[in-house]
Every structure is written in structure tokens, then in C-alpha cells.
Amino acid sequence: MPLPVVIRIFHKEIPISDIDRIGETTEILVSENEKKDVDLLVNGEIIGKGILFKDSGNFKLKITEIYI
Structure with missing residues (x-):
């Protein structure tokens, strides 16, 4: 049975006072030249x-650990 896998790129903590400034058009800068550690999630x-x-020019994912 196929399951959707989510790739979580980063986690950012934002002060509660800044929540009202975040919306659909908010942009967060992420450098394209860096390798990013990611989590793989199911459910x-x-x-x-x-x-x-x-x-x-393409994004690639190298899986380094699997916990199943």
C-alpha cells in the first residue's frame, strides 16, 4: 500500500508576536548551494x-537513515 512521504527541510522557531506578520506570501531565504539535512515523515x-x-540544476535526496 503506497504511503505519502513528507520531506521536512527545516524547522524554524518564530516568536508568537511575529505570527500575525506571516501569511501566504511570506518568503524564507534558503541558500541553494548548501546541503540540507532533512527528516522523512509518514503520518x-x-x-x-x-x-x-x-x-x-536538479534537487536530489540522498537517504542516509531509515528507521523501519
Whole structure:
């Protein structure tokens, strides 16, 4: 049975006082040249970890750990 996998790229803590300034058009700068550690989630549970990086104009995911 296929399950949707979510790739969580980063987690950011925002003060409650700033919540009213966040909306659909809010942009968060992420450098394209860096490798990003990511979590792999199914049904909200972390099932693994990986590294997201850009190679030849394409994003690639290298899975480094699986917890199932």
C-alpha cells in the first residue's frame, strides 16, 4: 500500500508576536548551494533522515537513515 512521504527541510522557531506578520506570501531565504539535512515523515512520524542538495540544476535526496 503506497504511503505519502513528507520531506521536512527545516524547522524554524518564530516568536508568537511575529505570527500575525506571516501569511501566504511570506518568503524564507534558503541558500541553494548548501546541503540540507532533512527528516522523512509518514503520518507525522519520522521514519528516516537524508540530505537534500542541488546537482546540475536538479534537487536530489540522498537517504542516509531509515528507521523501519
